Amino acid sequence: KAGVTQTPRYLIKTRGQQVTLSCSPISGHRSVSWYQQTPGQGLQFLFEYFSETQRNKGNFPGRFSGRQFSNSRSEMNVSTLELGDSALYLCASSSGGTLPQETQYFGPGTRLLVL
Amino acid sequence: GDSVTQMEGPVTLSEEAFLTINCTYTATGYPSLFWYVQYPGEGLQLLLKATKADDKGSNKGFEATYRKETTSFHLEKGSVQVSDSAVYFCALSTQTSYDKVIFGPGTSLSVIP
Numbered sequence: 001k002a003g004v005t006q007t008p009r010y011l012i013k014t015r016g017q018q019v020t021l022s023c024s025p026i027s028g029h030r031s032v033s034w035y036q037q038t039p040g041q042g043l044q045f046l047f048e049y050f051s052e053t054q055r056n057k058g059n060f061p062g063r064f065s066g067r068q069f070s071n072s073r074s075e076m077n078v079s080t081l082e083l084g085d086s087a088l089y090l091c092a093s094s095s096g097g098t099l100p101q102e103t104q105y106f107g108p109g110t111r112l113l114v115l
Numbered sequence: 116g117d118s119v120t121q122m123e124g125p126v127t128l129s130e131e132a133f134l135t136i137n138c139t140y141t142a143t144g145y146p147s148l149f150w151y152v153q154y155p156g157e158g159l160q161l162l163l164k165a166t167k168a169d170d171k172g173s174n175k176g177f178e179a180t181y182r183k184e185t186t187s188f189h190l191e192k193g194s195v196q197v198s199d200s201a202v203y204f205c206a207l208s209t210q211t212s213y214d215k216v217i218f219g220p221g222t223s224l225s226v227i228p
Contacts, residue, residue: 106159
């Protein structure tokens with residue numbers, strides 16, 4: 001089975017621009033979660049989508065948004081980029097059940113640099 | 116709220132040394148506990164997990180036991196290798212958080228020959 005894939009792997013943008021990142025989950029997985037990883041804040045949960053609906057949301061401003069398509073692929077969008085948005089953005093997929101032992105499988109991440 | 120605390124390091128060990136990375140958690144209910152590893156330039160990989168008290172997760176020589184009485188999930192390995200150099204994250208998820216995983220700050224491990 002192919003793993004979680006994320007595109008692009010690297011991205012350079014300037015302040016004020018917007019960016020869209022893409023994530024394709026493992027085949028059969030219906031849940032996709034997004035995380036931001038920075039040296040200062042560590043790994044922080046952004047949001048989670050299940051069956052095209054946002055099921056969980058972290059504490060990020062409205063500039064961060066996402067969506068999920070009927071094939072479970074997900075995109076996240078960041079508008080009006082700020083320098084502090086420079087980070088590694090990780091996507092994770094799982095089968096999406098409601099049991100806490102469901103394992104999340106992570107993609108390699110998209111490294112975003114905002115200049 | 117739910118949280119995970121772990122020693123931040125960096126930890127430097129010689130090859131074949133014994134490794135312990137401490138992890139404690141605070142959670143409502145009965146969380147599942149995980150250790151993830153991140154090698155340089157890569158995403159996170161699940162190393163092991165435990166879903167109930169006294170469960171022992173193990174993989175690649177690493178092991179951790181879910182201790183409810185001390186709310187801990189310490190990672191151990193008897194003999195580390197240079198290839199184990201990575202950042203290790205302790206994490207939890209709860210029944211109320213579905214696929215929202217809460218991570219500790221990560222512990223950087225360097226193993227020198």
